[in-house]
Amino acid sequence: MPQPVEILAGAREQFLALVEDVRPELHRYCARLTGSVIEGEDIVQDTLAKAFYALSLASDVPPLRPWLFRIAHNAAIDFLRSHGRKMTDASDELDARPADDLPADPAIMRAALAKFLALPLAQRSAVILKDVLGHSVEEVAATMDSTVPAVKSALVRGRTALRDAQEQAVAADVTARAQLDAYARLFNARNWDGVRALVAEDCRLDLVAKSQRRGKAVGAYFGRYEKEAIRLAVVRLEGQLALAAFDGPDAKAPRYFILIDWRDGKVDAIRDFRYVSYIATDAAYELLPRPA
Helix, strand or coil: CCCHHHHHHHHHHHHHHHCCCCHHHHHHHHHHHHCCHHHHHHHHHHHHHHHHHHHHHCCCCCCHHHHHHHHHHHHHHHHHHHCCCCCCCCCCCCCCCCCCCCCCCHHHHCCCHHHHCCCCHHHHHHHHHHHHCCCCHHHHHHHHCCCHHHHHHHHHHHHHHHHHHHHHHHHHHHHHHHHHHHHHHHHHCCCHHHHHHHEEEEEEEEECCCEEEEHHHHHHHHHHHCCCCEEEEEEEECCEEEEEEEECCCCCCCCEEEEEEEECCEEEEEEECHHHHHHHCCCCEEECCCCC
């Protein structure tokens, strides 16, 4: 006879199989609400745990997809509030002023996760559900426990604000790209004096999961790289410009990533992920073409 633990495990496996198709959509929604693929997955896990428990008490299975999105929406709001995130009022900028229907904006599909955080939560939810995930305005209203006119108004405002943020980001990218290209060019040429000249005197270095340094101690950081064949290339990593580190000229995939912050044309901070290289396995990145 099956034991209670075995019965519970079997029911959980059946539930996970039932939600397998909608789970990636839930993650895309939650990751954009939080601006993080990691936190997005945490919320999905919480959502599925709550849904599994609720189903164990229910006599009938509700329409699965809209039900899961309502749970995820509320779980995300709870998460954001518990972590002290800004603009988490579910009613922010959500009014009942009517607005015309607008086709989905393809540029919003390509927006970086962090860009959505600039929007109040109601606008953020409406834009993600409608333009990224393709829900109807009626489905969006049901998920957000709102009205269709209010959702349309949030869509108009959110799309406008996100396009403005994208245009500002493009302008900022031009400078950041030029700075990273200069850094990578000197690094790959093994011009260590040139690289060190780019580093500010009070630069902060974070060798993630290993050590932290500041000021003059950062200069010694390049000593190890002088003995290695690491090659750097500029990439777009989850929406932000970064450096990908490759093992030599023939490597096809990056081994790890390096994030660099600039201030007044100098390197202000370095985050080097060489000691947590496993993040490169699932990282979403785009290798950018070399400058002419």
